[in-house]
Amino acid sequence: MTSSLIPHPSSLxxxxxxxxxxxxxxxxxxxxxxxxxxxxxxxxxxYGLTGWVCNTSSGVDIEADGSAQALSDFATxxxxxxxxxxxxxxxxxxxxxxxxxxxxxxRASRAEPGAFQPISPDVAVCADCLRELFDPADRRYRYPxxxxxxxxxxxxxxxxxxxxxxxxxxxxxxxxxxxxAEYGDPLDRRFHAQPVACPVCGPRLWLERxxxxxxxxxxxxxxxxTRTLLRAGAIVAVKGLGGFHLACDATDAAAVDALRRRKLRxxxxxxxxxxDLAAARRHCALSAAEEALLTSPARPIVxxxxxPDSTIAAATAPGQTTIGIMLPYTPLHHLLLERAPDFPxxxxxxxxxxxxxxxxxxxxxxxxxxxxxxxxxLLHNRDIYTRCDDSVMRVLPGGDAVVPLRRSRGYAPYPVRxxxxxxxxxxxxxxxxxxxxxxxxxxxxxSHHIGDLENYETLVAFEEGVAHMERLxxxxxxxxxxxxxxxxxxxxxxLERAGREGLPAxxxxxxxxxIAAGMAEHGLPLDARVIGVAFDGTGYGDDGAIWGxxxxxxxxxxxxxxxxLRYVPLPxxxxxxxxxxxxxxxxxxxxxxxxxxxLPSVAHARALRPDAPAALAQQIARGINSxxxxxxxxxxxxxxxxxxxxxxxTYEAQAAIEFEAAVDNDETAAYPFDYANGIIDPAPLWAALxxxxxxxxxxxxxxxxxxxxxxxxxxxxxRHLRADHGLDGVVLSGGVxxxxxxxxxxxxxxxxxxxxxxxxxxxxxxxxxxxLGQAAVATATRMRGEG
Ligand SMILES: [Zn+2]
Ligand SMILES: [Zn+2]
Numbered sequence: 001m002t003s004s005l006i007p008h009p010s011s012l013x014x015x016x017x018x019x020x021x022x023x024x025x026x027x028x029x030x031x032x033x034x035x036x037x038x039x040x041x042x043x044x045x046x047y048g049l050t051g052w053v054c055n056t057s058s059g060v061d062i063e064a065d066g067s068a069q070a071l072s073d074f075a076t077x078x079x080x081x082x083x084x085x086x087x088x089x090x091x092x093x094x095x096x097x098x099x100x101x102x103x104x105x106x107r108a109s110r111a112e113p114g115a116f117q118p119i120s121p122d123v124a125v126c127a128d129c130l131r132e133l134f135d136p137a138d139r140r141y142r143y144p145x146x147x148x149x150x151x152x153x154x155x156x157x158x159x160x161x162x163x164x165x166x167x168x169x170x171x172x173x174x175x176x177x178x179x180x181a182e183y184g185d186p187l188d189r190r191f192h193a194q195p196v197a198c199p200v201c202g203p204r205l206w207l208e209r210x211x212x213x214x215x216x217x218x219x220x221x222x223x224x225x226t227r228t229l230l231r232a233g234a235i236v237a238v239k240g241l242g243g244f245h246l247a248c249d250a251t252d253a254a255a256v257d258a259l260r261r262r263k264l265r266x267x268x269x270x271x272x273x274x275x276d277l278a279a280a281r282r283h284c285a286l287s288a289a290e291e292a293l294l295t296s297p298a299r300p301i302v303x304x305x306x307x308p309d310s311t312i313a314a315a316t317a318p319g320q321t322t323i324g325i326m327l328p329y330t331p332l333h334h335l336l337l338e339r340a341p342d343f344p345x346x347x348x349x350x351x352x353x354x355x356x357x358x359x360x361x362x363x364x365x366x367x368x369x370x371x372x373x374x375x376x377x378l379l380h381n382r383d384i385y386t387r388c389d390d391s392v393m394r395v396l397p398g399g400d401a402v403v404p405l406r407r408s409r410g411y412a413p414y415p416v417r418x419x420x421x422x423x424x425x426x427x428x429x430x431x432x433x434x435x436x437x438x439x440x441x442x443x444x445x446x447s448h449h450i451g452d453l454e455n456y457e458t459l460v461a462f463e464e465g466v467a468h469m470e471r472l473x474x475x476x477x478x479x480x481x482x483x484x485x486x487x488x489x490x491x492x493x494x495l496e497r498a499g500r501e502g503l504p505a506x507x508x509x510x511x512x513x514x515i516a517a518g519m520a521e522h523g524l525p526l527d528a529r530v531i532g533v534a535f536d537g538t539g540y541g542d543d544g545a546i547w548g549x550x551x552x553x554x555x556x557x558x559x560x561x562x563x564x565l566r567y568v569p570l571p572x573x574x575x576x577x578x579x580x581x582x583x584x585x586x587x588x589x590x591x592x593x594x595x596x597x598x599l600p601s602v603a604h605a606r607a608l609r610p611d612a613p614a615a616l617a618q619q620i621a622r623g624i625n626s627x628x629x630x631x632x633x634x635x636x637x638x639x640x641x642x643x644x645x646x647x648x649x650t651y652e653a654q655a656a657i658e659f660e661a662a663v664d665n666d667e668t669a670a671y672p673f674d675y676a677n678g679i680i681d682p683a684p685l686w687a688a689l690x691x692x693x694x695x696x697x698x699x700x701x702x703x704x705x706x707x708x709x710x711x712x713x714x715x716x717x718x719r720h721l722r723a724d725h726g727l728d729g730v731v732l733s734g735g736v737x738x739x740x741x742x743x744x745x746x747x748x749x750x751x752x753x754x755x756x757x758x759x760x761x762x763x764x765x766x767x768x769x770x771x772l773g774q775a776a777v778a779t780a781t782r783m784r785g786e787g
Contacts, residue, residue, distance in 0.1 A: 022051070022096040023071045025078070028059035029089035030118050030414070033163045035149030036060055037106050038191045039083050047074045050101035054108070057115030057162055059090075065098040084150055085120055085297065089417075106186055109162050116440065116474040119155055119163065121410050122241050122388065124299040124329035126151035128189060133331050139178065142220050144332040145203050145382060149193040151297070155413060155448075156242045156388050157195060161472060165194045169383035176201035195382075203382035205332070210371040223335045226378045227343055235259050237352050237366055237374035241330050242388030242409045242448075243359035244352025244366050246373060247273075249344040253313040256348060260315065262373045264355045266650040269317035271301045271324040271390060273349040275337040280325055283310040283346065289400035293393055298410025299329035300391035312346050319658045324392060329410075332380075351389055358451050358461045361387035386468060387461065388412065388448045396747075397740055404764045405738055406433070408449035413469060415443040416762055416772060419526050419556075423782050426466065427481035427774035428490035430510070430767035432652070434458070436466055436490070437771035439779065440475045444520065446763060446772050453489040462490070479504045481778035483513070483770070485540035506778040510539030510770070511550045512559040514733035517773030519556060521762040526780070528729065529555045530758070531562075531721050533714055536734035536766070537577070537633030537652065546570065548631030548734070549680065551717055553725055556780035562725075563678040563717050565635060566590070569626035571619045580637035580655050581605060581647040582616060587638045589620050591683045593690065604647040632710075632736045635682060642689060643702040653735065660741050663707055664700035671709030675717060685709055711745035715753060722755070732759045733773075735766035 032055050040053040040062060049066040064071060075093055082088065125133070129146045132138040140146045147153070157169045165171060175183060179198050182190040190196045197203060199219075206215040207222040217225040226236055233255040235248045246263065248255040250272045260266065274280045280294060284304040294302050301324040306312070310323075317323045326349070328334045337347060351359040352370055360366040361384040366377060392406040404411075412435075420442060427437040434450040447465055451458045470476070482494035484507045498505035508516075515532030524530070532552040541547035542561070549565030568583070568590045576582040581601035588595055595602045595613060605612040620626055636656035641647050645662065649655050671685040685706070692702050722728050730750055737743050743759060750757045763769030 019067070020065050020098040021068055021071065022063065022065045022098040023075065023093055024096045025062040025064070025075070025091070025093045026059060027062070027078075027088055027091050028117060030085065030087040030120050031060045032117065033120050033149070033154055033194060034085035035083040035189075035191070035193075036086050038149070038186050038188075039081075039086070040078070041104060041106055041186045043074055043077050043081070044104035046077075047071075049074060050104055051099070052101070052105045052107045054106075054110055055162060056110045057112040057117065059117055063096070063099070064104070065101055084126075085123055089118070109164065111162060114474055116161065116472070118415055118443065119158060119161070119413055119472060121298065121412060121414055122154050122156050123151045123297045123410070125331050125334065129331065130334065133334060140198050142335060143199050143202070144205050144223070144330070144335055144380070145195075145197050146331045147193060147195050147197070148189045149191065150189070152193070152195045153241055153382075156384050156386050156409075157382070158472065159385055163194060168194055169385050170195050170197070173197060173202050203380050205378065205380045208377050208379060210367070210374060210377065216376070220335075222378060223332075226336060226376065227340075229376055230347065231343060233258075234375040235262065235373065236376045236378055237370045238332075238336070238349070238378045239363070239366065239380055240332070242384060242386070242390075243361040244370065245349040246352050246370070247336075248348050250316055250346035250348045251311045251313060251344050253315055256313045256315045259348060259350070259373075263350070267318050267654055268651040269320060269324060270348045270350040271326060271392075272312060272316060273326050273328060273333065273337060273347050275339055275345065276327065279345050280304075280327065283307055283312055284323065284325055287395060287400070289395045289402070293395060293402060294325070294327050298391060299327055300393040300410060301326045303392065303394045303405065316348060319654075319661065321661045326390065356452050356454065357457050359387055359389055386448065386465070394738075394740060397744055402761060403738070403740070403743070404760060404762065404769075405766070406449050406768055407435070407446065407763055412448040413445045413472075415445045416521055417523065418442045418444050418520060418776065418779065419523055422779035423478040424475050425479050425481060425775050425778050425782070426470075426475075426477040426494075427508075427771040427778060428483075428494040429771035429774070430483050430490060431485070431488045433764070433766055433768040434462060434490060435768050435771050436462065437775045438469050438473060438475045438477070439775050440473055443473075444772055444775050445469060445473055446769070449768065459489050459493075462493070477503065479506060479778060479782055481506045481508050481774040483508065483510055483540065483774070484542075485510070504782070506781050508774045508777045509542060509559065511536070511547055511552060511734065512554060513770050513773035513777060514539075514765070515552055515554045515559070515731045515773065516556055516776040517763060517769045518731035518733040518758050518760060518765075519554075520772055520776040521760065521769075522758045524729070524758070526556065529553065529727060530729040530731045531718050531727050532559070532731045532733065533718070534734040535632035535736035537631055537736075541630075546627055546629035546631055548629065548633055549635065550630065551721060553721065553727065554731070556776050557784055562721055563675070563680060565630040565632060566679050566681045567628040567630055568634070569620050569623065570629045570631075570634065571616055571626045573625055573627060576634070577637075577652070579648050580641040583634045584638040584641035585613070585616055586620055586626070587635075587682070587686060589617070591686050593686055599642065599690075600644040601641045601647055632734070636736070639689060639706045642686070643693065643699055643706070645699060645703075656736070656739060659703050660707070660739050662700050662703040663741050664698070664704045665741075667701045667704035667708070669705050669708065670712045671705050673709065673713040673716075675713070675720065680713060680717060707739075707741050708745060710742055711749055714746050715749040718750060718755060719753065728754065729756045729758065732757065733765050733769075737765040
């Protein structure tokens with residue numbers, strides 16, 4: 001991270017040569033719990049300085065005495081040689097008179113009321129700890145909770161700040177003399193490593209059966225017994241860093257099918273964990289950027305292209321050419337996946353929950369809720385304070401840009417910097433893939449993944465998450481921001497709380513929030529105005545319609561809807577989302593195209609019930625439960641249905657995901673759209689798609705022509721808006737932009753046309769990034785309101 005607050009060393013005007021002078025430094029950022037003080041201590045030794053370093057509630061303070069040259073070198077090294085997990089946001093240095101220190105000390109932490117600092121996300125086990133884990137001579141040999149200042153749990157075990165052991169879930173494990181010695185030695189890798197532990201004093205592991213609290217095995221025997229079960233095709237609930245996984249042999253089709261049945265998950269892909277990079281390369285075609293992401297300290301799930309000869313069961317990711325893979329990130333994972341000739345090379349590691357409930361993270365909840373899903377539980381007694389799902393990332397094909405799909409473990413709650421400090425706010429996010437966002441100063445703390453706010457359990461997780469992060473970052477919101485959809489639980493929470501606490505509440509239109517999220521993460525200035533292309537499935541529009549194919553002229557504080565996809569009725573509302581054939585036939589009706597009997601969507605309807613097509617025609621004609629929509633997600637669904645790909649879906653965006661997987665990348669033709677007076681009409685697209693189908697062109701070419709068509713249309717409408725309004729910055733946001741084929745094609749077309757394009761790199765383009773945009777809009781609105 002760069003910061004204008006960091007002075008160049010030459011700007012530190014200190015007295016000349018060998019005379020001792022002083023330097024006082026205040027550093028903010030992620031500088032606690034990451035080995036920063038030992039690092040400072042080591043540098044002070046190297047340059048022969050005296051003085052002290054101290055954690056405060058707002059960062060790290062240093063006072064150092066020495067020669068001007070030594071101090072200058074010290075200040076340079078501080079920034080150049082940062083410990084792997086540290087991240088400096090601001091660095092303020094000022095000369096001061098030399099004191100009479102005789103040594104360099106690490107002083108006790110100082111708490112300042114109300115002060116706060118960013119908290120490190122959880123970090124994958126480091127190479128040093130891994131070496132010790134498999135070293136028979138090490139006292140932590142095969143100990144599944146080994147960690148040090150450079151790795152291990154952070155956010156998930158922290159109850160409060162400052163980040164000290166008594167305020168984490170490690171408080172119940174008093175240090176043994178050996179661990180205490182390491183913890184207290186400034187030159188040790190475990191100096192002040194709060195979760196430090198060993199087999200003598202730390203957490204323990206055991207295996208039990210559902211409905212029976214008796215331990216079947218403990219410690220390394222529990223790992224061995226778990227591996228025996230997995231080898232035999234069993235499903236085991238494994239307690240991890242931020243919650244439970246359900247694990248099974250990913251190369252065993254019967255085991256994967258059983259997991260699908262028990263989890264009530266029909267088609268959605270499962271994530272797979274592989275023991276190492278060599279295995280990942282064998283199952284997926286990986287770019288250098290994908291390998292870097294897989295092995296990064298955050299260890300996200302990376303959606304990568306699956307090799308045709310991979311032995312991972314097809315049922316792991318049905319209908320897809322990609323698969324979400326990750327590498328082990330805890331010592332326990334490394335033990336569990338340790339290579340052996342007869343042990344599966346890939347394990348399904350999917351979130352431990354039933355259907356759409358939040359992921360289980362306590363032993364009690366796992367026993368209660370996962371009992372019917374798992375054949376055994378691999379448990380431990382290090383409590384998880386905050387549940388945190390695995391993050392999911394992609395790399396833009398043909399480049400190295402990271403595209404976040406879900407930002408959670410390993411990233412949250414690391415803040416995004418806002419373009420300027422504003423009032424403290426809480427933005428409550430959307431309904432699906434909910435995250436919320438707290439702001440303080442110019443920090444925007446986007447939460448971990450909460451999930452789909454559609455049930456009581458998830459609402460409780462949301463409320464607990466909000467309370468926890470307000471405490472951690474010492475934020476009392478002065479205003480709330482919410483989505484305009486009146487039925488979202490996040491909206492109701494915001495309005496009820498605003499009423500109860502007498503706080504102002506700012507309603508933010510869904511697609512405006514998407515575009516503002518893109519602007520904020522790219523640090524666009526306060527007076528920026530862009531063409532915002534917001535493509536998604538569903539967002540509540542100003543006119544009560546369901547928007548989702550929108551071109552906005554947007555600043556942080558305002559927007560104007562400049563163009564949108566033509567409205568089509570959505571017969572059956574939510575039902576039409578699960579049954580794309582309905583949207584397909586609605587589009588044909590709107591366009592005036594006949595429902596020919598040979599069309600797959602018509603055939604599907606007739607197969608359901610002979611009078612189903614007539615009933616749907618009536619529903620559309622009379623407008624019964626048929627809200628108008630300009631949704632781009634539904635346009636993809638309708639195209640996939642008319643192309644014959646699928647007529648119903650089992651999870652959101654399934655048709656679009658499979659349509660993308662079908663694309664023939666060598667096809668260059670594009671289906672046309674009409675555009676006039678701000679209305680984008682796909683009428684010519686439907687005519688061309690149906691003609692291609694009748695000409696028996698393969699699905700792969702229809703899919704490609706559709707994707708190319710949407711990309712060309714986007715470029716063309718942006719051209720119109722640039723000509724009319726003089727804007728050439730374009731922000732692409734909304735869940736549809738997680739379609740890599742569409743994103744890549746559109747980025748290329750817009751760049752070739754001279755546009756400056758901003759697409760998401762830090763937060764997801766889907767509703768998982770929405771709260772950041774809500775916060776950015778509400779900040780602008782509040783600042784304006786206050787003059
Ligand atoms: Zn380590
Ligand atoms: Zn110990």
